[in-house]
Amino acid sequence: MPATELCVIHPGALSASCWARLASHLPAGTPVRVLELETITRFWGNDPGLTVEELADRLRGRLGSSRAPRVLVGWGVGGVVADALATPARRVIVLDGAAPGALHAEPGEAQRLRSFAMYVGARRGRVLNLDAERLSLAHIAEGAVAAGALREDTALATIERCFEQHSARVLRDHRLTASYTPSGSPLTVVKAARSLVADSRALGWDRFGPVEVLGSGGDHYSMLTDDSAAVHLAMLLRRWLAPAYSSAA
Known part of the structure; x- marks a missing residue:
């Protein structure tokens, strides 16, 4: 066979x-x-x-x-x-x-920030040590630099563009999934x-x-x-x- x-x-x-x-x-x-x-x-x-x-x-x-x-x-x-x-x-x-x-609703910003932090870490084989109560792009950038997932000179504007692209993927995937009948x-x-x-x-x-x-x-x-x-x-x-x-x- x-x-x-x-x-x-x-x-x-x-x-x-x-x-x-x-x-x-x-x-x-x-x-x-x-x-x-x-x-x-x-x-x-x-x-x-x-x-x-x-x-x-x-x-x-x-x-x-x-x-x-x-x-x-x-x-x-x-x-x-x-x-x-x-x-x-x-x-x-x-x-x-x-x-x-x-997911009962479209992923909100907090959910997208959480998944973005996972994504940033995984791309460099790192786990970001973040405070869930302080989750923001600035905090993710700080944690990513500390973990070695981003360079210290990475501009926040670059991270914002990456987050926008990530959010577009997440929202597209949610829309496709929500409209499907298994x-x-x-x-x-x-x-x-x-x-x-x-x-x-x-x-x-x-x-x-x-x-x-x-x-x-x-x-x-x-x-x-x-x-x-x-x-x-x-x-x-x-x-x-x-x-x-x-x-x-």
């Missing part, structure tokens, strides 16, 4: 090269295909009329047919796209991606230790169908960039990629 192919739906923000680190800890010979949503112009351009179903249609054409079994992994908003691509022959794994309705197919949710949706065990997916919930180290971003978190995530994925490992578990 052909080796199981791991198909990753990557929405951007972090470099897609983060999947190479994870792939190095998978069973030898595992084919890994990374489908980048940012290569789709309407996604990258933040088209307000774009839907999850349209994204899935574009990726379906890229996936084509295959005799090999496939596992679909979607990180963040990639989770709803993976669900839209679900078939009985494809296991879907959502990495810290919220289901529709998991398939109800069984799936697995891997929730980061410091998830963006901390108060929901299954990130809202249990409202729509059977869900298995697993835990990962790190936060929404560092679950992919931190070495130990990536190793742990690869170990979780092995169960669908290596039958011998699964049967021994």
